Amino acid sequence: MTPRDTNPNFMNGVPELLILTLLQHREMYGYEIVQAIRDRTGAVIAVGEGVVYPVLHGLERDGALVSRRKSVSGRSRIYYAATLAGLRRLAGLSQSWTQLAVAIQGVMKGGQYAQPIQ
Amino acid sequence: MTPRDTNPNFMNGVPELLILTLLQHREMYGYEIVQAIRDRTGAVIAVGEGVVYPVLHGLERDGALVSRRKSVSGRSRIYYAATLAGLRRLAGLSQSWTQLAVAIQGVMKGGQYAQPIQ
DNA sequence: TTGCAATGCCTTGAACTGCGAGGTATCATG
DNA sequence: CATGATACCTCGCAGTTCAAGGCATTGCAA
Numbered sequence: 001m002t003p004r005d006t007n008p009n010f011m012n013g014v015p016e017l018l019i020l021t022l023l024q025h026r027e028m029y030g031y032e033i034v035q036a037i038r039d040r041t042g043a044v045i046a047v048g049e050g051v052v053y054p055v056l057h058g059l060e061r062d063g064a065l066v067s068r069r070k071s072v073s074g075r076s077r078i079y080y081a082a083t084l085a086g087l088r089r090l091a092g093l094s095q096s097w098t099q100l101a102v103a104i105q106g107v108m109k110g111g112q113y114a115q116p117i118q
Numbered sequence: 119m120t121p122r123d124t125n126p127n128f129m130n131g132v133p134e135l136l137i138l139t140l141l142q143h144r145e146m147y148g149y150e151i152v153q154a155i156r157d158r159t160g161a162v163i164a165v166g167e168g169v170v171y172p173v174l175h176g177l178e179r180d181g182a183l184v185s186r187r188k189s190v191s192g193r194s195r196i197y198y199a200a201t202l203a204g205l206r207r208l209a210g211l212s213q214s215w216t217q218l219a220v221a222i223q224g225v226m227k228g229g230q231y232a233q234p235i236q
Numbered sequence: 237t238t239g240c241a242a243t244g245c246c247t248t249g250a251a252c253t254g255c256g257a258g259g260t261a262t263c264a265t266g
Numbered sequence: 267c268a269t270g271a272t273a274c275c276t277c278g279c280a281g282t283t284c285a286a287g288g289c290a291t292t293g294c295a296a
Contacts, residue, residue, distance in 0.1 A: 009283060010163055011132055012253055017227055031273050041221035045128055050255055053275060074263065077269065094226065101219050103159035107136055108212065128254090130282055132287060149244050171246060191294065193243065 010100055015047050015055050017097055020082060020090040023065065027081040030056055056080055064089050127217060133165050133173050135215055138200060138208040141183065148174055154166040174198055182207050 018037055022028055028036065038046045056059050059065040064086035067078050082090065136155055140146055146154065148170050156164045177183040184218035185196050200208065 003219070009252070011130060011283080014128075014222065016252075017225050018222070021226055029273080030275095037225070040225050044217050044221040048255065049275080050257080051253090051272090054254090057275095075169075075223050075271070076262085076295095082196040097222065097226075101223075104132065104136070104215065107155070108139055109216075110139065110142075115181075125284085130254095133283080147244080148246095166284065166286095167244090167246080168248090168286080172283095175246095194291085195244070 010096075013093055014045075014097070015051050016059070017090070017093040018045070018047070019052065019055055019059070020064070020086055020093065023080055023082045024087065024090060027079040029077040029079050031077075059086065059089075062089075128214075131167050131211055132163075132215070133212040134177065135208070136163070136165075137170065137173055137177070138182070138204055138211065141198055141200045142205065142208060145197040147195040147197050149195075177204065177207075180207075 019033055022033055022036055030049065030093055033056075034047065034052050037052075056065065056067075060067055060080070062085070064083060066078045066083055067080050070077050070079050133203065137151055140151055140154055148167065151174075152167055152170050155170075159174050174183065174185075178185055178198065180203075182201060183198045184201055185198050188197050
């Protein structure tokens with residue numbers, strides 16, 4: 001039922017991977033996640049709120065995350081934490097990504113697979 | 119004018135990267151490229167002809183590739199070779215991809231960038 | 237010889253993701 | 267009191283990729 005499962009598009013799902021990775025150990029809220037991704041990647045990856053919030057909602061709908069409202073110094077925030085299903089999902093995404101990166105790296109390094117010209 | 123340049127989508131362009139990488143040293147034809155990508159990635163990446171041919175046409179239109187018709191054992195093939203512009207484009211894509219992979223790797227490995235909690 | 241698989245080219249429509257732009261509200265600072 | 271930062275959200279577009287199909291030829295097998 002989840003569209004992500006029916007579509008074998010090999011590239012997508014990186015925002016989801018990053019978000020789950022960040023939520024792996026401690027709970028965070030949306031706005032914080034946006035900045036964490038920007039900061040930790042040296043602004044190489046800068047996913048906006050228009051990406052993060054829908055992903056958070058989708059993951060919660062799928063039971064990969066749970067949320068709770070919390071007020072911190074007069075600010076109302078929605079903290080998200082990974083569930084067991086979320087961690088499992090992370091494991092899958094993580095493996096897929098590694099596999100992909102290795103495959104691409106392999107083609108780029110190239111040489112060893114190159115068949116002799118003619 | 120090239121749509122690829124106006125869209126800051128950080129994920130895309132992998133088929134293009136792979137194709138230019140393969141054409142870096144020797145000319146190949148579309149059908150061959152499809153299989154080369156499948157073979158060299160251990161079927162981790164399996165872009166179809168519906169992906170490869172449009173990319174080839176676009177790259178040729180942009181002057182990154184040149185094509186020539188060739189008949190080999192009764193088969194008519196269109197061989198593509200990278201131009202200087204194509205090699206420059208490959209260099210850019212290659213760097214972008216590496217940057218992206220490193221950034222994601224960094225978040226996944228995690229720890230070292232993590233700001234102290236509190 | 238007749239059919240099927242592989243080779244080789246191509247296009248089309250749909251799907252999905254990701255993005256910018258915009259909207260709301262609160263708080264702190266100048 | 268106005269501006270920027272915080273914090274949430276949604277909408278509709280755009281771009282990439284994909285599956286599915288169509289066409290023609292070759293070669294092999296039944």
